[in-house]
Amino acid sequence: GNSVTQMEGPVTLSEEAFLTINCTYTATGYPSLFWYVQYPGEGLQLLLKATKADDKGSNKGFEATYRKETTSFHLEKGSVQVSDSAVYFCALSPRRTALIFGKGTTLSVSS
Amino acid sequence: DAGVIQSPRHEVTEMGQEVTLRCKPISGHNSLFWYRQTMMRGLELLIYFNNNVPIDDSGMPEDRFSAKMPNASFSTLKIQPSEPRDSAVYFCASSIGTGEGYTFGSGTRLTVV
Numbered sequence: 161g162n163s164v165t166q167m168e169g170p171v172t173l174s175e176e177a178f179l180t181i182n183c184t185y186t187a188t189g190y191p192s193l194f195w196y197v198q199y200p201g202e203g204l205q206l207l208l209k210a211t212k213a214d215d216k217g218s219n220k221g222f223e224a225t226y227r228k229e230t231t232s233f234h235l236e237k238g239s240v241q242v243s244d245s246a247v248y249f250c251a252l253s254p255r256r257t258a259l260i261f262g263k264g265t266t267l268s269v270s271s
Numbered sequence: 272d273a274g275v276i277q278s279p280r281h282e283v284t285e286m287g288q289e290v291t292l293r294c295k296p297i298s299g300h301n302s303l304f305w306y307r308q309t310m311m312r313g314l315e316l317l318i319y320f321n322n323n324v325p326i327d328d329s330g331m332p333e334d335r336f337s338a339k340m341p342n343a344s345f346s347t348l349k350i351q352p353s354e355p356r357d358s359a360v361y362f363c364a365s366s367i368g369t370g371e372g373y374t375f376g377s378g379t380r381l382t383v384v
Contacts, residue, residue, distance in 0.1 A: 194372060203275075203362055203375030204314075249314065257327060258304055259373060263313040 162187045162254045166262035173240055173269050181235040181265045183224075183250035192253040193217075193226055193233040198264070199246045207235075207248070240269045277363050277376035284383055289351040292379045295344055296365030304373065305338055305348050306362045314362075320346065332357075353383045 167182040185193065192211045196204040208217030213228035222237045233250060250262040276295040284290050296303050304319040318328040320340045328338070335354070340346040350357055360380050364373040 201377075203364075203377050204373075205375070206372040209372055253371075258316050258319045260316075261314045 162191070162252060162260050164250050164252055164260055164262035166248075166250050166265050169264075169266040171265060171267045173267070175242055175269055175271050176239045177269075179235070179237040179240045179244075179267065181248055181250075181267070183233045183235065183262060185231050185233065185250075185252050187231075187252055187254060189255055190228075191255070193224070194251040194253070194259065195222070195224055195233070195235050196249040196251060196261070197246045198249065204249060240267070242269045242271050245269045275363055275365050275374050275376035277361075277379050279379060280377065281380045282382070284353055284381070286354055286383055287352045288383075289349065290353045290357075290381060290383075292348040292361050292363075292381070294346045294348070294363030294376060296346070296363070297374055298344065300365035300367055300374070301343070302366045302368055303340060303346050304364045304366075305346070306364065308360045308362060308378070309358075317348070317361075350381075353381075355383045357381060358383050 163186045165184050194209045195207040197207045198204045208219040210217040210226035213226050216225045224233050224235045245268050247264045247266050249264045251259045253259050278293045302321050305317040307315045316330045318331055318338045323340045338348045360378045362375050362378045364375045366373045
């Protein structure tokens, strides 16, 4: 079956620290992979995506590379800011059905 | 574009009452999704529509839940009768196709007392 596993949070960092949030997946075929971000009191927003192996998605300083050999799509950012505090969701798109989301990882950045 | 619009933003109701949540997707998007978010279960897909037709409702918890999409610009999720365990944030999302990035609404926070 199709599933997404994310590292459990919360992740607590100081401003300007390096961020990694791990995401691995199980899927049949070759799904697209996504990272979404949810700020307090809001809906999820698409952060970045990758549609095939070795693609790198990037946005607002965040990056993730589609690794087929390790079935991973880890989210990274070189220097986090307080404004990056949010919940981050990894998701995959199986063929002809809805996105499957991980459970989310809470990031808290302090100044 | 105003994005995906959900109403109401907050709903507090008594157990046993009927609750109706509403969603207006982005114009031109042909797929619409209802998700439920709780601390315990995370984000769960309840049902999704493609071109106004329900495609997968296997996530609907039980017969108390029903969803309709009478036209391309409107969908409802109804709970009758409501129970305290239905308390959650309910999100609507829309997209062009099922495999593309979704645009989410701001959600409806439902509290059943």
